Amino acid sequence: MHNYISKFYKTFTMIALMAFLSCCQDATNNDITKSSNDINQYKHLTLSNGLKVVLVNYPETEKAAAVLTVGVGSFDDPKSRAGLAHYLEHMLFLGTEKYPKPDEYHEFMSKHGGHDNAFTASENTTYLFDINADQLEEGLDRFAQFFISPLFTEEYVERERNAVDSEYKMHMKNDGMRIYHGIKQIINPQHPMAAFSVGNLETLHNQNNSLRKEVKRFYDDKYDASKMYLAIVGPQNLEILQSYAENMFSGIQTKCPCTTIDGVFPEILTKDEIKKNINIKSLNDAKSLSMIFKIPNQVADYKDNPAKYVEYILGTSTPGSLYTKLKDKNYISGLSIGINNIGKTDALFEIEFTLTDQGFTHKSMIMQDTFDYIDWVKKHGVQKWLFEQQKKVEIRSFKFSERVQPLSLATNLSTLLREYPAKDLLTVYFLQPESQFPENKIKSLLDTFTPNNLVILNVDSEVDVNKKEKYFGTEYKIDDIDINLFTTLNSKRTTDWMLPKENIFLPENFDIVTSNEKEKLPILVSADNDIKIWKLNLERFNNPRTELILSLKTPLVSDSAEYFIMAGLFTLMINDNLTEYATILGDAGISIGNDTTRTGLTINISAYRDNIDRALSLSLMKFMKSDLSMERFASIKTILVDSLNNYKNAKSFQMAISEHDSLLIKGNFSNTELLTAINNVDYNKFVKYTSILRSSVVDVTALIEGNINEQNTQLIEQLIAKYIRINKQLNIPKIKNVSIPEKxxxxxxxxxxxxxxxxxxxxxxxxxxxxxxxxxxxxxxxxxxxxxxxxxxxxxxxxxxxxxxxxxxxxxxxxxxxxxxxxxxxxxxxxxxxxxxxxxxxxxxxxxxxxxxxxxxxxxxxxxxxxxxxxxxxxxxxxxxxxxxxxxxxxxxxxxxxxxxxxxxxxxxxxxxxxxxxxxxxxxxxxxxxxxxxxxxxxxxx
CATH class of the missing domain: 3.30.830.10 (Metalloenzyme, LuxS/M16 peptidase-like)
Known part of the structure; x- marks a missing residue:
């Protein structure tokens, strides 16, 4: 599931950001709303030059971080200079008046346990670093100079031009980038999203030594303190952090009053682009169908969030849903939904289906079912009780949300501060007690999902194409939607759709349990030598959540490539079985994943203490009694074959690292060996193997951490013993390294x-x-x-x-x-x-x-x-x-x-x-x- 537009338009947010603050407007000093479990202290302010700042006192950390987002991105590129914003991002790292050496900044960060980076998005550019906390002041001083006195040294102009070109070439075979640039061909050519944005030697030419002058002019014109949003996170108190911000960032120039209005662009899809079908040829073996609708920008409604309700009801995996019906027909293996707010006025709503071979030949049926379901939702699916249920889930999720690393927190705050009121920065993604049921707005949004407002996107390695995109060589074809298909999509059918039912996994007890001893490290608590359970009570986090990893070791995984590939198929089928529970598990705060390792299988569960036993019981039940239908086996085998075939399209360095890691472990299998093995596996052989596999577990090890006590671990041990029978006739598999000769x-x-x-x-x-x-x-x-x-x-x-x-x-x-x-x-x-x-x-x-x-x-x-x-x-x-x-x-x-x-x-x-x-x-x-x-x-x- 890709959501191609989402992946490359958005940075860190699930919905784009709301640009409504004037560049000269002072921020109010309201408190930032935070969870009752959040031990951080927050403060927001506006410097005298208009730069907006969020400060976070983050106790109990050895790390500090700072992120500065500039409200300038690739959409601001001059038409004759595609990639200039990206090129500017590179140039700022190459020396300032105060710190002129080009490698000094990176060297300082690295020497003090830090990392530094930057990324250029469509409407903003974000610069970031983390560092050992005692070096934050020094790091900030170097960082601030990027925006005060960069040198743009002449001798580095050509060199960094080549660096941008190398980055561009590295992405040439990246399917995500190629598909995204194919999608650009359907965008209104007057909209900046239609333009190339990475930059290369051609667009960043240096004829008559003009590039330095142009990038410096771009910086001088665009990089304004009033368009900058800074987040600083560290263990220092707020007064010290404020002094850092004021002393080091007040020197950034401001050019208010604003001469341009950010985020105002031409219409992203006009009548000339709507009702089109675009085929894009992928390098990877993948089949997907996307239905894209132009909708009004949604960010102003972030508090009640009607779009989130629509995402939920269209994407739910509960019985009687669109996903379940299409999966039961073996048309799809995945469904994802993405909303992308672009500028101030427009947004794109994308429903993407990952297709099976059977679904590939029934795309019109999939779209017809989708419109039928949307019509049913309009009539029966806009329910206040369902909104209130979701609100309750999100209030709980916000209350018990876990801490994130300082750099991640700073990045989120900085990018969000550009668009949202500071007081709501931590609650943007969550419905709150004051959120109201936006019935009319939900219905209005659903009314935009019609064939008259549709763009169809088909992605496949063998799709019919007739054109080639200039920069990435993406092959594509654009047609009007076929009149017969259009008629079909407008026809009405009746299907037995259903709303989500009662959720048996919802937690009720959120008490924090205490440990008799102040545990600092995991301790072995199980009495059974065959089932080893390690536990660590993390009372210090004051969070009712619990996490578990369960390892089931068996020699029937790494003994041969065929075993390994069948074990992989088995875990994929278990995960596939669990998708019908995905929505209700997610609402209950539960995530479950099954993986294949060199020594066996693992089950990973994140839940609350109150429902982790139910989650584990479901997982073990699926391990012992999964639905292994021939139809689903064929579809999942195809997915795995495609994945193995797609390995050849990996970036060269990623492939080299993967091969290197594999070579150093005995018993690893090459991609070629796995492809050969999977072609030798049929359904009957697979079913026989899984029956043997379930009875070949020779060792069980579990690690449980979080809000956990002895009673919980005893119950978990009983559940494991109920479902898993230890085979003492087989040997425990061991991982061994390859011995490299002296040559x-x-x-x-x-x-x-x-x-x-x-x-x-x-x-x-x-x-x-x-x-x-x-x-x-x-x-x-x-x-x-x-x-x-x-x-x-x-x-x-x-x-x-x-x-x-x-x-x-x-x-x-x-x-x-x-x-x-x-x-x-x-x-x-x-x-x-x-x-x-x-x-x-x-x-x-x-x-x-x-x-x-x-x-x-x-x-x-x-x-x-x-x-x-x-x-x-x-x-x-x-x-x-x-x-x-x-x-x-x-x-x-x-x-x-x-x-x-x-x-x-x-x-x-x-x-x-x-x-x-x-x-x-x-x-x-x-x-x-x-x-x-x-x-x-x-x-x-x-």
Whole structure:
């Protein structure tokens, strides 16, 4: 399920943002509405230059973050300069008057445990970073200079132009980007959404050295303090955070009164674009049908949110719904709905169906059923009791919403502040007690869903096309909707539709249970040796939610590629069985997912303490008694085959990383092996396998964290014992790493992207003790920024450049990654080798103060406590899944990091990167490596 327009028009919001504040208007000082469980303190203000600010005192964190959103995006590109807003985003990172070195900002952030990034969206550009909290003031000072005194240094103009072009080329085979640019062909050509927005060498040409002047003029004209929205999040109190904002960001210029009105564009779909059918040819094997309607902009109604009700009623998976009827006919495997507010006046409402092979031949029936259901909803589905039920669900969800990381919180606040009143920033996505049933607005919105207001989007790898889009080569075809189809869609039929019924999963008890002991780490609480249950009461979060991961180990997964693929089919069918419960589970605050691992199957559940037993019972029942119909098997097998076939279209560096990780684990299967295996699996073989699989579980391990006590864990243990029978005749599967010989070896990947080369140069480490992990973390932290700055910023070898400490299960190593459109593997390898040699000398002269900063950065990151139940569970499961129970290892490694001397680091560097005879290369073309000593295929090691 893609919602192509949603994916690339929106940034972080599910509905677009409301532009109603004048650029010179002062924000009021109303309190920001927050959950009673939220321990953060909030403040919003407007600086003297008009810049709007939200401050968050975020207790109990080692991290701080800042995000600044500018109300300028790709829609503001001059017609003759597609991609200029994106190019400007790149240029701001390359030095300011106060901090002129182009790599200084990134180096400072990296050295202090931080990350920095930016993204250009349609109507805004967002700049962001996080950092160790004690360095927030210094980080903000560097950050603010982007918007006060950027240099736009002449020597970097051409270089960053190439960087944008490399980014553009990297996305050339990205199906999402290609399809989005196909959709642009149906948009009103006078609307900025119809334009190319990424930028490349052609649109960002530098004839007569004009580019620097134009990007600087664009910055001077558009980047105004009154169009900027800043969020700062940290453990500092609000007074200190306010002083940071005032002292560092008041120097940004303002140009009020405003000379332009933001968000006012031509109509996105005129009568010339409505009632059209557009076919878009995808690279991936995928079949989807979207029904797109132009509707009025919805953001002004965010408090009562009629669009949310319509999304819910059209997308519900309860019996008698549109989804259930179409799935029962085996027409669809998925349904998603997206609303995209664009500018001030327009929005697009998209209903997207993921089609089965059978559904592909019945698209007119799907659309006819959809209109029939919409007509029924107009008459019977607009119900106050259903709205009130949803309001109750959302009030509960808001009350018990978990904390998010500082950077995520800052990003949401900054992007929302541009469009919503500050007091509502945290409640935008939730109905509140004061929300009123918007019956008339719901009906008015439903009235826009007619064949006379329809655009049909068909996406398929074999669809009929006759044109090619200029920048991404997307093949497409646009026609009027066929008159016979139009007549069919306007005809009336009767189907037995139904509204959602009573929800048996809704929680009622939200009490917070206390633990007899103040648990800090998971403890083993089960008495059964065959069922090991670990529990951690997270009373400190004061949240009634509970999360569970259940591992069912069996050798009938990794013993052969055929077993592995059938286990994957089985988990997909269980998840498919659960889709009929998706709506009622979601309303009850429950999510369930089943996955296949190298050692068996896992069940992941997030719920409340009051209903996690019901969720687990449903999951285990589906594991033992899933509906394995031949029809659904055929559809899901097709989905999996398509997914395996689509692997060839992955980005080169992503494919290389995937292959690299797979090579280091024994028992992994290549994509080719899995494709061969799935073609040998028929329905009868699959059903027989699942029967055996259910009785081949040899070990059960569960980790439960959150609002949990001993009675809950006992009930969970009883449920597991009720459904799962342990087979003691089989051996417990073990994960083992590949032993890499003392030589240089290669593995070749075969992406369809022939316009760039990829290289991973990997140096494995034999040991995995804590001191080795500590040294590896420090080494990775020291070299990552210099490698990026030298090869990406200075040498411009490509857009994807990274050096990192790597861990694949228990195999440690150092990984250098490059994807380049301009250089061959041999040249890339020489550049990596030269960096390794030069960096050794650089570390020799590294001041002790800087080394201590690197060490402190790692120390703070390792000791930063999880902010929510999910993060805590993930951190501990990462340890437990590796057959380890040392849950406080981060603290131990952190202490070891602080004790590493420069001499010890240099000795480790030399041992791993200079004298190490073990060396693995992942490349996409081995011909270029002829002549390099000791190159031989790694094939067969697994």
């Amino acid at each position: 240089t070896m290669y593995w070749e990947v075969h992406p369809t992207d022939k316009d760039s080369n990829v290289l991973i140069s990997y140096y494995p480490i034999d040991k995995s003790d804590y001191i080795t992990k500590a040294k590896l973390m420090l080494l990775g932290n020291v070299i990552s920024t210099p490698f990026f700055d030298e090869l990406r910023t200075t040498q411009q070898v490509g857009y994807v450049v990274a050096a990192r400490a790597d861990s694949s299960y228990k195999q440690l190593g150092v990984q250098f990654i490059i994807q380049s459109p301009n250089y061959k593997q041999r040249d890339l390898l020489h550049r990596v080798d030269k960096f390794i040699s030069d960096e050794y000398d650089q570390i020799k002269t590294l001041p002790e103060r800087e080394l201590e900063e690197h060490k402190s950065s790692i120390y703070d990151n390792l000791l930063d406590k999880p902010k929510d139940i999910s993060s805590s569970l993930g951190q501990h499961w990462n340890i437990l899944s590796k057959e380890d129970t040392d849950f406080d290892r981060n603290e131990k490694i952190a202490e070891l990091v602080m004790k590493i001397s420069k001499d010890e680091l240099l000795e480790f560097y030399k041992e791993v990167l200079i004298t190490n005879d073990k060396h693995l290369l992942i490349v996409n073309d081995t011909h270029d490596l002829i002549g390099i000593d000791k190159i031989e295929s790694i094939r067969g090691l697994n």
